[in-house]
Structure formats: C-alpha cells, structure tokens
Amino acid sequence: MDSKIRTLIILSLMLLIINYVETMVVPALPKIEKDFSISAALAGWITSAYMVVAAATSPLMGKLSDTFGKKRMYIVAIGFYIIAVATAGFSQNIWMLIAARAIQGVGFSVFPIAIAIISDIFPREKVAFAQGILSAMIGIGPALGLLLGSYVVQDLGWPYAFHTAAILSMILFIISIIYIPHTGHRLKEKVDYIGATLIGIASVMSLVYITEAPSIGWLSMENLTLLILGGIFFIAFFLYERRAKEPLLKLDLFKIRNFAVANIVGLISGVGMFMVFIFLVYYAQLPAPYGLGLSIIQSGLLMSPVALGMVIFGPILGKVMPKTGPKPLLILGSVLSAISYVMLLVHRSTTIDVLEDGFISSVGLVAVIVPLVNMVAVSLPDQYRTTGLGMNTLMRTMGGAAGPVVATALMDTYQVPIVTMINNQPYVFGFVPGSTAFDYIAIVGIGIMILTLIGSLWTKNYKFSNKLTRNIENEIMASKQSDA
Numbered sequence: 498m499d500s501k502i503r504t505l506i507i508l509s510l511m512l513l514i515i516n517y518v519e520t521m522v523v524p525a526l527p528k529i530e531k532d533f534s535i536s537a538a539l540a541g542w543i544t545s546a547y548m549v550v551a552a553a554t555s556p557l558m559g560k561l562s563d564t565f566g567k568k569r570m571y572i573v574a575i576g577f578y579i580i581a582v583a584t585a586g587f588s589q590n591i592w593m594l595i596a597a598r599a600i601q602g603v604g605f606s607v608f609p610i611a612i613a614i615i616s617d618i619f620p621r622e623k624v625a626f627a628q629g630i631l632s633a634m635i636g637i638g639p640a641l642g643l644l645l646g647s648y649v650v651q652d653l654g655w656p657y658a659f660h661t662a663a664i665l666s667m668i669l670f671i672i673s674i675i676y677i678p679h680t681g682h683r684l685k686e687k688v689d690y691i692g693a694t695l696i697g698i699a700s701v702m703s704l705v706y707i708t709e710a711p712s713i714g715w716l717s718m719e720n721l722t723l724l725i726l727g728g729i730f731f732i733a734f735f736l737y738e739r740r741a742k743e744p745l746l747k748l749d750l751f752k753i754r755n756f757a758v759a760n761i762v763g764l765i766s767g768v769g770m771f772m773v774f775i776f777l778v779y780y781a782q783l784p785a786p787y788g789l790g791l792s793i794i795q796s797g798l799l800m801s802p803v804a805l806g807m808v809i810f811g812p813i814l815g816k817v818m819p820k821t822g823p824k825p826l827l828i829l830g831s832v833l834s835a836i837s838y839v840m841l842l843v844h845r846s847t848t849i850d851v852l853e854d855g856f857i858s859s860v861g862l863v864a865v866i867v868p869l870v871n872m873v874a875v876s877l878p879d880q881y882r883t884t885g886l887g888m889n890t891l892m893r894t895m896g897g898a899a900g901p902v903v904a905t906a907l908m909d910t911y912q913v914p915i916v917t918m919i920n921n922q923p924y925v926f927g928f929v930p931g932s933t934a935f936d937y938i939a940i941v942g943i944g945i946m947i948l949t950l951i952g953s954l955w956t957k958n959y960k961f962s963n964k965l966t967r968n969i970e971n972e973i974m975a976s977k978q979s980d981a
Contacts, residue, residue, distance in 0.1 A: 584600070
C-alpha cells in the first residue's frame with residue numbers, strides 16, 4: 498500500500514474514534530446523571546469540559562507541533578487521549594469523569610495536526626481530496642456515536658463506551674508510531690508559553706460564559722464577569738503577541754487574506770453548523786405532535802444521512818476544489834446550508850422530510866469545512882501551518898460552542914405545555930419546546946449562513962494545476978522573507 502494512503506487511513510480512523518466518543522457521550526448523559534445523582538447542569542459539563550480544553554489547547558499544540566515535530570506531538574496528543582478515555586470509563590464520581598473529559602480535550606488537537614501532516618505528504622493539487630476524507634470523519638463519527646453509543650449504553654452501560662474507545666485508540670497509537678512519517682520543517686524558535694496561557698485563559702472564560710448562559714443568565718453579573726475577563730485576556734494576548742520576539746502566532750499572518758477569512762468564516766459558520774445538530778436530535782426525540790417521537794436509537798439512524806452526505810461529498814468536493822478553488826465551494830456550502838435551514842422551517846412534518854433536510858445540510862457543511870481547512874493549510878508557510886490550523890480550530894470551536902447554547906436558549910424560551918384530558922379535565926404534565934422554538938432556530942440559522950456567505954465573498958480564489966498559482970506562492974514567499 499502507498500505510504501501516503503496508509504497514513505491517510507490511519508489518521509482518518511483516529512479522527513473517527515475521537516468524533517465517535519464525543520457524540521457517544523450524548524445518549525449516555527441521562528444515565529450518568531442518574532448513576533451519580535447529579536443535576537442536568539452539572540452533567541452538561543461532561544461535554545463542556547472537553548470542548549473548553551480542546552479550544553484552549555489547540556493553538557499551543559499546533560505551535561509545539563511546528564517546533565518539535567508533527568508526528569511527535571500527534572503521538573503525545575493520542576497518549577493524552579488514551580489515558581483520559583481509559584480513566585473516564587473507571588470514574589468513581591462526577592468530578593473524576595469531568596477531569597478525564599477535560600484531559601481528553603488535549604487529544605482533539607489531533608485534527609489540526611492530522612490536516613498539517615496530510616498537507617505535507619500529499620501533492621498540493623491532491624491535498625483537498627485528502628482533507629475531504631478527514632473532514633468526512635466529522636460526520637461519520639457523530640452518526641456512529643449516536644447510533645452505536647445508544648446500543649452500548651443501553652445494553653452494557655456507559656463505562657464500556659469509554660473502554661472500547663480506549664482499546665481501539667491504543668491499537669491506533671501503536672500503528673501510528675510505526676507508520677506515521679515525520680513531516681515538515683521544524684520552527685527553530687522558543688515556544689511562547691505566555692501567549693499560549695493568555696489565549697488559553699481567554700478561551701476558557703469565554704466558553705464558560707457561553708456554556709453557563711442558559712442556566713445562570715446571559716446578563717447575570719457572575720456570568721458577565723467571565724465574559725469581560727475573557728475579553729481582557731484576549732486583548733492582552735494580542736498586545737503581548739505584537740511585542741513578543743517569538744510569538745505563539747505571528748499576527749502578520751492575518752494580513753494573508755485567506756487566513757483571516759478562514760478564521761472569521763470558521764467562527765461564524767461554526768455557530769450554524771452545530772445548531773443544526775441540536776435541531777435534528779431534539780426535534781426527532783420530542784413526542785408527537787411537538788416532534789417526531791423517535792427513540793434515541795431511531796434518532797441516531799435519522800442522523801445517518803448527515804454522515805452519508807459528508808462521506809460521499811467530502812472526497813468529491815476535495816477532488817473538485819483544485820479545479821474550482823475554495824471560493825465557489827464556500828459560496829455553495831453557505832447557500833446549501835441556508836437552504837437546509839429554510840427546509841427545516843417549512844418542511845419537517847415527517848421523518849422523510851427531516852431526512853431530506855439533514856442530507857442537504859450535510860452537503861452544505863462539508864462544502865464549507867473542506868475549503869476552510871485547505872485555505873489555512875495552503876496559505877501559510879510550512880513552519881506556521883500547524884499553529885495556524887490550531888488557531889482555526891479554536892475559532893471554529895468557539896462558534897461551535899455558541900451554536901448549541903443559542904439553540905437550547907430558544908428551546909427553553911418558547912415552550913408549550915403537554916396537556917392531557919382526564920375525566921374531561923385538562924392536566925399539564927410538563928413543558929416541551931414548541932414549534933415556534935424550532936422556527937426561530939431555523940431563522941437564526943438562515944441568518945448565520947447568510948453572514949457566512951458574505952464572509953466567503955472576501956476569499957481570494959486560487960486553483961491548482963501541478964503547482965500553486967503565482968499569487969499564493971508570492972504570499973508564502975513574502976511571509977518567509979518577513980520571518981527572515
């Protein structure tokens with residue numbers, strides 16, 4: 498087997514496992530909540546802890562990869578992940594589980610490192626195709642997590658979901674040590690730990706603000722303090738980076754238009770991407786006539802078209818992108834995503850309707866993801882590539898964190914009572930999100946994807962033949978000369 502293809506398969510399988518585990522946790526939350534006798538708000542930190550650490554550490558892990566080698570830090574990230582997943586399965590209390598999930602967040606840096614490795618070993622005209630396959634794992638993993646995770650949690654218990662992932666990760670860990678090649682050029686400069694700490698704290702505070710908003714309020718003084726402090730640390734990060742001799746990320750790189758666009762569009766589109774998942778999962782499981790009334794396992798099956806769309810169109814769009822460039826695909830993805838939200842607004846009466854909506858959404862999502870990561874990988878000099886991808890991961894994670902919060906806030910705001918007639922008397926048995934809540938989620942989603950479209954129009958298009966266009970080469974050469 499060709500070494501490039503073998504590397505792509507290994508990296509894809511690792512990303513598949515990581516994305517599987519992160520979604521597998523969702524159907525396990527009610528059971529974990531019951532086993533540990535905790536509140537729903539505390540249980541929510543089982544997912545939030547992972548997300549917060551993943552966002553905060555991605556830029557640092559990217560910088561470490563550029564400095565000490567991509568393979569070395571890839572192996573380190575997997576090592577953290579295996580230890581954390583194994584520990585999570587043996588958790589004796591909620592705090593042990595949350596701590597393990599936080600450490601798992603370090604393992605999420607595997608994604609930007611994997612993209613950087615692929616960018617190093619594949620010819621530039623084939624990088625987008627390989628990235629499309631890696632990006633497809635973002636769709637397959639969650640679908641498997643909702644479906645297989647539901648069976649594992651139901652029949653074996655939630656610890657076994659972590660146990661099986663730990664065993665599979667260990668196998669891939671050994672294979673990666675043997676077969677993943679050392680790639681790229683190492684950056685001979687010190688690691689900016691001060692800058693990494695500043696942006697890490699800023700990211701943590703901002704994400705905690707977003708995560709806690711539904712429970713303690715968007716405008717509560719306690720929560721606003723987190724947001725203000727997060728903003729202060731972000732400002733401190735940028736001021737420090739401007740003066741640092743060897744910064745975590747050269748701010749001059751943001752003068753490269755496509756790198757700036759990829760981060761802005763990644764932040765905006767991340768909100769819309771994750772809102773649609775919340776919409777589909779909740780709407781599928783709500784009892785009729787408020788939703789489709791599906792079981793957890795059936796709702797997992799409903800997500801299959803999302804995975805199928807990404808599996809099919811990820812590689813196809815990656816194959817097409819060298820000929821069209823990223824700009825047409827970003828525009829296509831933004832339009833398709835907006836259309837999918839319009840369909841969810843007016844076309845969701847049956848399971849088939851929602852299947853169709855989800856499929857269109859998946860094509861739109863992958864049409865945005867593939868060019869975004871390619872723009873970062875192609876636009877930056879090799880020695881800053883993984884750091885840039887880590888920063889892009891941070892921005893998309895920030896958006897992804899906001900998406901579910903916006904969706905759940907709307908579902909909490911627009912609720913309707915479940916009324917049952919007993920002896921000709923109406924009795925209220927609870928409240929569920931009403932049709933208005935899902936209408937507003939769809940409307941907000943349309944607005945988000947329109948903003949994504951507007952941001953995409955600023956993309957500087959490029960195409961591949963056997964080499965980069967002269968414009969892209971000039972930008973990279975200019976960046977290298979400025980480094981010297």
